[in-house]
Amino acid sequence: MAMAASSRLFWASRAAAYLRISTFPRAFSTVLKDLKYADTHEWVKVEGDSATVGITDHAQDHLGDVVFVELPEVGSSVSQGNNFGAVESVKATSDVNSPVSGEVVEVNEKLSEEPGLVNASPYDKGWIIKVKLSDSGELNSLMDDEKYSKFCEEEDKH
């Protein structure tokens, strides 16, 4: 005997809330609650004046299998909205833009041997750089998870 649809939905959103992921009617990609998002599909996780940056699930899904990640040098500076590296997939190399400004303090060396981590674990093991923030006020211009989800939906409509 099947559960009523509304009941299923109720439990689904309870589970989602517990796991801290957003649900939305056409849930193609995962969007995490605690992160901030740029309209170029990068995410940033802020802890004090330190930030971790990567590309979103939506981005990795559209790019396809990542075969190479071009990383910046540790010590180089990044600025909000500008490219700091690139991701190669199939035949396209796509810029990765930084959602924040600051100094690169660490890069994910594992991506040299395992670029596929960007696809398999875009918010966790597939992180790309860590930045010491120079201006946390910039975070206000980024989207939260809900805004970003809607943004992706709109983009996919075209």
Add this chain to the structure above:
Amino acid sequence: MAAAGLTRASSAGRPLMRLVTMSGAPILQQLHLEERLLRTTGDNWCIINDGTAPPTIVMGVSGRVSELVEIQPVLRDQVPVVRRFSGGGTVIVDQGTVFVTFICNKAAVAGLQPFPRDIMTWSDYAFSQLKFGGNAQSITKNRWVHHTSFLWDYDVKNMDYLKIPKRAPEYRLARKHTDFLCRMKEYMPSRSVFTDGVITALREQFLVEPTDIETVLSDDDAFVPSTKLLSEQDLEEIASSKESLHRV
């Protein structure tokens, strides 16, 4: 009148595309130009370079030299090896190669989504399983480059400088170059028929404006392209040791 102005039916609705035509320009120079146009301008560009000299090996951004190139013959014969800024495979280009490059604002090409996917599904150029052109893309925030090297003709001997890649698209089927490539000159009467045809097709979608390359190579010396020519030292280091994680 106001309503008519909003439709795209008239020729006034076509976006501008600047056309640069060259012949025999070195591929390193062409790639530097492309990077500069991509990153420092906001115009749409079409670059046609009919043939290049000297014969040069051009690798994608992530290729491992030791896996893709026969380094000893390359060093012996002093064949230049260039690493370009876009992804994709390794080619050897020469006077028989015709290059067509598009650099566009994402909004310029109607019907293409402003995301990589559509561009990446542009299929390889082939006449029934035999490839006559290879292409690659590079995508920035608001613009992209789609560049192709067309094999008007090629020298079989040159292919010996390239290894059969381990990581290759399905259509390759581990075939040697001579088994999966063909020459456009066997299918078309002349190079200019091809290049004129490209320009004619462009005019259907764009307002094409021939642009002098000199006006393009202006003052911006601050810009540093990432396409680079590998030095003899780079190649010797790769030949003598296992290629490290830090690719050249």
